[in-house]
Amino acid sequence: MAENRASAYREGVPCWLDAQLADVAAGERFYGELFGWTFKEAYGPSVWARLDGEPVAALGRKTDGRMPTVWTVYFATPDAEGLADRIWAAGGQVVTAPMPVGDLGVAALATDPEGAVFGLWQPDRHLGFGRRHEPGTFAWAELYARDTEAANTFYGDLFHDALFGPDADPDFGRAPVSDVFPAEMPPHFLVHFGVADCAAALGTVNRLGGRVQAGPFDTSYGTVGVVTDNQGASFAVLQR
Structure with missing residues (x-):
């Protein structure tokens, strides 16, 4: 199904998320109750989450039990091949080379020089x-x-205009691992989902079998709680 938005996101803006889970049906129940998502359509190995009819994320089934149970953020680009070349040149790595996802688009996975994984x-x-x-x-x-x-x-x-350009509206920040996690935690992206009430959302996570890792605590961009879902995928809830 084609999505009716006026234009694609500019390069370097987070534009999509997916979670790799062992049990997608359990993920649907967890996130459906926590965020009010509905799940009606499968695209290949993934099922799309919608809120009021609009796509907000995807849940995919892990094809290998050794794969991590994680949320991944994808950054928009008009040229995945070209951006992959720039990532190599800047000291990062391309884990999964750009490949078409049907007629939806082209996806890739990469890491920065410290090993934090992100998508294109x-x-x-x-x-x-x-x-x-x-x-x-x-x-x-x-x-x-x-x-x-x-x-x-x-x-x-990589993403100068999105982060620092005259019309920049950055949707990601950078912080030391030790601000929230043990110093031995590998560098990583932590996806944040908006909530109306952070404390209430943390209570719901606990009730649904998830776990609160940290918070709630105040940041420059809102009140945050860091959690894992009932399968171990980490994410955060953010009350602006």
Whole structure:
């Protein structure tokens, strides 16, 4: 199904999310109750989550039990192949080379020089989020890095206009791993979903079999709680 948005997101803007889970049906029950998502359509190995009819994320089934149970943020690009080349040149790695996802777009997975994993999305029929920046949708992505200055240089060079341009509206920040996690935690992106009440959302996570890892705590962009779902995928809830 084609998505009716006016235009694709500019390069470097988070435009899509997916979770790799062992049990997609259990994920549907967990996130459906937590965020009010509905699940009606499967696209290949993934099922799309919608809020009020608009796409907000995808849940995919892990094809290998050794794969991590994780949420991945995808950054928009008009040229996944070209961006992959720039990632290599800047010291990152391309884990999964750009490949078509039917007629929806082209996807790839990459890491920055410290090993934090992120996705690339070159849109075709699927432009990205139908809704964001509201309860039950993508709100923010925080990169927890060991060297935030090096991270600023890497992502600033890749996505300069999105982060620092005259019309910049950045949807991700950079912070030291040790701000929230043990120092031995690998660098990673933490996806944040908007909620109306952070404390209430943490209570719901616990009731549904998830676990609260940290928070709630105050940040420059809102009140945050860091959690895992009932299968171990980490994410955050954000009350603006």
